Amino acid sequence: MxxxxxxxxxxxxxxxxxxxxxxxxxxxxxxxxxxxxxxxxxxxxxxxxxxxxxxxxxxxxxxxxxxxxxxxxxxxxxxxxxxxxxxxxxxxxxxxxxxxxxxxxYVEGPVVRSVDDLASLTDEQVTSGAHALVQTLADLHAVDYEAVGLGEFGRPDGFAARQVRLWSRQWGIVKDRELPDLDRLVGILSDRVPETAGAAIVHGDLRIDNAILKPGDPGAVAAVVDWELSALGDPITDIALMSVYREPVFSAVLGFEAAWTSDRYPSGDELAQRYVQASGKDLGDWEFYLGLANLKLGVIAAGISHRAREGGESGGSGAELAGEATATFISRGLEAVS
Structure with a gap:
């Protein structure tokens, strides 16, 4: 023990x-x-x-x-x-x-975290796993949240606007320097919040390493884990985040070469189109959602460094450096909405 x-x-x-x-x-x-x-x-x-x-x-x-x-x-x-x-x-x-x-x-099955974990998988299995993850996201967004008892789980109306405010506030808590581009991105997103949006259970953090794959079938999902950021909200925020996680800079946030950033997986745009096919949903102002996803990840990266500085045990090797990715995410977010 x-x-x-x-x-x-x-x-x-x-x-x-x-x-x-x-x-x-x-x-x-x-x-x-x-x-x-x-x-x-x-x-x-x-x-x-x-x-x-x-x-x-x-x-x-x-x-x-x-x-x-x-x-x-x-x-x-x-x-x-x-x-x-x-x-x-x-x-x-x-x-x-x-x-x-x-x-x-405990759910039995492999978890694909690093590029080393991909070495034993064929290209077909890698692609199938990504497609299964997107289908799982579409299945989640199709759940009748009232019918499963989550009607009081949150307020889906105004979700995207609250997300902009939330991650702006979080930046105020964890920042270690001034970053004018972040303030600029927050301002643009605040003015560009979609007037209408869907309502669904959102995971808030879904990528391949937050899923357990089926034993003997890495092209299928056995369980989705890490639900701490879940809510009732705009489903397009989920697929935008999944797509932005594909950026190579995300490896710097995790502190190792992340599997989900590997070029063996479909691109972020391909994942988004796959989601449209699986869910039947329209992506709406896709550039806004990409900007919001980049804001969220930039602040999360800064938060990891913040916890490391405060002695939090969720850091690990290189956690103090994770915040160096923040400026890159914010730059990508500005590119998306410009």
Whole structure:
């Protein structure tokens, strides 16, 4: 058993017990991803296999690590076409764990994070995996959120405008320098918010490494994970973000050569057109959505460096340098909306 200050066996056993789950034998806990986001742990006893997640240890920014949000949306999607891990236990207030924490069933299957993970896949499998991810996004946006109990999950009206304000505020929290181009992008986006937009459950962070692929079939999705930024909102924001994640500079944010930036995957434009075919939706003012996605990623990159400076454990190698990508994302955003 590998103890971690963010999740001890004693506290986790208590949480599972409070959710009417009996631990069989000893708990084994292993940190499998500090990543750039929530801490993720592989948890086993003598009979069960789970995954636990909690926020980073320090340097938090508001709304960025919402465990209650993850729990609500994955519980609601359990019986839909969207593949998710089964929910097991939650510590909403952090009373037991010391921070909000969720436990879900372990889902077997590969996760493609780095370009090295792509080496064992054929070009056909790589392309099929991307297409499956886009189809999963279309399936998510097709879910009747009222019917699955998420009618109070958020306010889809005005979502894009609130996103512009949100990421502008987040920049005020995490910035380490003045960046006039970011303020300029915020101003342009604020004036260009689409007057009408669709309403759907949005994931807010979907790319290939936030999915578990099916064992033996890497062209299919076994489960979508990392729902902490999910909401009710404009579905086009999801596919725009997925497309912008394809930019090579995103590898600098993660601190390694990310699989999703590989030129073996379809381009961002190809993914967007695939989404149009799968969902039947129109992309609307696509340039606005690309600008917003770049703003979001630029601020997220700065936030990673901010947490590293504050001693947060979601950083890891090179986290202090992630913010260097911010200016590139903002420049791309301005190019999109100009």
């Amino acid at each position: 590998s103890e971690h200050p963010g999740l001890t066996a004693e506290n986790l056993r208590e949480l599972l017990s409070r959710n009417d789950l009996d631990v069989v034998g000893n708990l084994q806990i292993e940190l499998i991803s500090g990543g750039r986001s929530n801490l993720t742990f592989d948890v086993r006893d003598d009979a069960n296999h789970w995954v636990a997640r909690r926020p980073p240890m320090g340097g938090l920014t508001p709304s960025a690590h919402d465990m209650e949000r993850e729990w609500a949306v994955t519980s609601a999607l359990a019986d839909t076409a969207v593949p998710v891990a089964g929910t097991v236990a939650i510590d909403r207030s952090g009373e037991v764990i010391g921070a909000p924490c969720t436990v879900v069933d």
